[in-house]
Amino acid sequence: MAYTPQKPPLPETSEQLRARIPGWGVDLDPKDRPSVPKLQFQEDFSGAHWEFPEQQPEKEPREHSIEHASVTPVFGTAQPLRGLSGAIRRRAYARYSEARLAHWLLLVLGDRVDAWGSHLRSFATLRPDNPITQTGVRAEFTHSGLRSRLGARRTDQVHHPLDPVIVAGPWVAAAGLATVGVRRVVRALRR
Template sequence: MPYTADKPVPPPSSDDLRRRIPGWGADLDPADRPAVPRERFDPGATGAHWELPEQQPQTGPRERSIEHGRLPPVFGTSVPLKGLSGAIRGLAYRRYSEGRAAHWLLLLAADRVDVLESAARSVATPRPDNPITQTGILSEPRRHGWSSRVGRGRADTGHHLIDPVIVGLPWAAAGGAAYAAIRMLRRVVGS
């Protein structure tokens, strides 16, 4: 029977559904449900010997949403808060609820600032990142980059003009900052 907006009269019985649809109602009997032991609270059966695990010590700044009274007992982070981007992330978590757009916009801004900080850090190292080889721009003419994008109905064709700006702008900004710093240093040392 196809699905329609009308309610079937009378509704099919459980036995009828079980006959027509293989496997229908397989979890109606709690004895057949594999999750039933987990649905019962029985600490003696699981071997749990605590109400809440011991709290992990907090060694550095850690973001915590204002909706939560405390951090979970065990936590970690793939990106510890650092620099200006860390301060922006901290502000987002300290001041705004996760239900507010300002919270997420600040986190997005912190990500962009982190990209600039990383580019600046890279320029300051003995072996800075190489944007020419690491962005894959050299593969564009070698691997049919343009022909794989045009005329194929791709949704990302609007990005083609702005992608070089997004990728190149942090490098140009870092290079400009380095040039300005060297120029200022020469003026200070020269005078």
């Protein structure tokens, strides 16, 4: 098991390895190791002073891979999961192995949902997101964006026509949906 001080057994004995690999184990003899005076090796453990590291307390349940029995002894708590994006991420960890594509696609979806939630929340503040300045569109015109793109032979020139669509497309689509929604509300109120 991970995080325990016991060393896993070798698949081959030292003699088998020495016979198969020239020079294997030359530092096994403590007299041949320059670091031996500094080492204080404990025979019962592999140098660890614990049987299992002290577990960081969980104030709220943390997500972890289904391949592991528990969370790591120390884990981050800076960004706890919240809202719809948190539910999507919890589902990715609870249901799918890290080896499955669905796990990673759900994590990406959770990230996108969180980003759009942040964009929408910014409109309720005094300083909402500005897609022109914060996505780098303005820098394309003020910092020689076109010249840098058309200069030397760049490997990413193939997708340059798609960049405005990828960056501005979601904002244009959101503005279009908002316009359609406002029009429908106005029509409904006039009736």
